[in-house]
Amino acid sequence: AQRVTQPEKLLSVFKGAPVELKCNYSYSGSPELFWYVQYSRQRLQLLLRHISRESIKGFTADLNKGETSFHLKKPFAQEEDSAMYYCALFNAGNMLTFGGGTRLMVKP
């Protein structure tokens, strides 16, 4: 069975500080991993996926198969980054599993 773990429910940082939101997964196959963001009372939006290896809004995430991690990073947090962040895994059977989410609060 696949599992996605986000160990921190809440992460609070000051504006301009680096941010790392942790995500670990367990899956026996080759996973497709994503980060979704949910701004206050809005729908979830795709932030980035490991396949495209792109940077969105200054965020990056690298898949580390050895550590089974897909941590989300940003060197300098902005207040508008405050949101709920979800790590997600698509398996080969198209089953989409989310982690429990991390609420990021960026203080001025």
Next chain:
Amino acid sequence: NAGVMQNPRHLVRRRGQEARLRCSPMKGHSHVYWYRQLPEEGLKFMVYLQKENIIDESGMPKERFSAEFPKEGPSILRIQQVVRGDSAAYFCASSTGAGMNTEAFFGQGTRLTVV
């Protein structure tokens, strides 16, 4: 393409009534996922459906909850005899199920309040 549409956006039900939540996936999407989000909590998987089939319902309570995705029309999440603990936001997502590079798109959710 209007995106994933959920209705109603807000639903108020008295204890014991039935709640029916609808999700119209994006055009061309045959895979639908339902999630529940309690206040200040993360997303909890409920059920995964493809057209006319339930693929995984391991996150859905066995009692009172059911889901369907008929050949024609939206996916329906049905909650019978609602209780206060059912109050939550229910999100639907859809995808093409096309394997690599597939992506799930979310609706705006239905906020169910049981009074």
